[in-house]
Amino acid sequence: MLLGTADRVVLTDFAIAQVEGMSPYRRSNTPATLQAVLSAEPQMPARITGAFGLPVMRLLRQDPAARPPEGWQVRPENEVLSADVAVPTEYKRVQEDNGELVRYADPSGVFEIDFWHRTLKGEDGTDSDNPGADAAARKAYYEGGADTMQMEDASVTYKKVTHQGRPAVEMITDYIPYASSSEDDPVRYRFHELLIPGGKPSDPYWHVRVRMPAEGQAVKDGATISTEVTGGLKIHDS
Structure with a gap:
């Protein structure tokens, strides 16, 4: 997570990587990973699951309309x-x-x-x-x-x-x-x-x-x- 403007907390894939040991966008090579960041939905983490995992994944959806509004x-x-x-x-x-x-x-x-x-x-x-x-x-x-x-x-x-x-x-x-x-x-x-x-x-x-x-x-x-x-x-x- 990063601290944004007006003390807002911004969720990033770095927070998941700290827990999982790798980014949810990680692929077999660098070009594929970059493409995943741009267009793919993140992979469901193995450790961040259940009642906490689902809201986290919704916050990382590619489609802004699928995320909670500000x-x-x-x-x-x-x-x-x-x-x-x-x-x-x-x-x-x-x-x-x-x-x-x-x-x-x-x-x-x-x-x-x-x-x-x-x-x-x-x-x-x-x-x-x-x-x-x-x-x-x-x-x-x-x-x-x-x-x-x-x-x-x-x-x-x-x-x-x-x-x-x-x-x-x-x-x-x-x-x-x-x-x-x-x-x-x-x-x-x-x-x-x-x-x-x-x-x-x-x-x-x-x-x-x-x-x-x-x-x-x-x-x-x-x-x-x-x-x-x-x-x-x-x-x-x-």
Whole structure:
């Protein structure tokens, strides 16, 4: 690693070479090595693997779009999510006691990023009213008032997508928080969500949610954050 401008730390292949004993771009001869530096993806290190190795390799990708943007970081969340996540560097990490939720909170309080990896069972092992990754059921749940969410006047749209080759759903929900519904001009909020079912109905599913105000510049900023967050979710092979 090198110290860049404004005290920024810059990751280079030298750091990996110190651990591995050779650069991840090393080839059988000098011309091939130079060509690899210019155009090849680095080889996966033998020692820097697992939850740490994947974020490191993402930082060294040739395509800048495949790297975390400036001001963002890749966080290994293998224990809770079986995945790596991309989040703004300044956001504070909070983990709930039940071990299913990891939250990254915006210091300004404008945005909030939540990640779940959970089953449809409640804490007591019985079926809960959680609609899981079923888009139609979740839409009905939200628009019906979603008691546990405490929302009112919800409007939901969704579409089917894929994420890492898995079927998934992207959902946008505009709503009024229950606590604000009695105000003359309540502030509406918006969820951008990604729902990824497990391999079997009984398997845990992934749920990513970015909360933001539903009006003004925050809508555009929140949509950008959501795009980076969902694109940066890298589920580990089971």
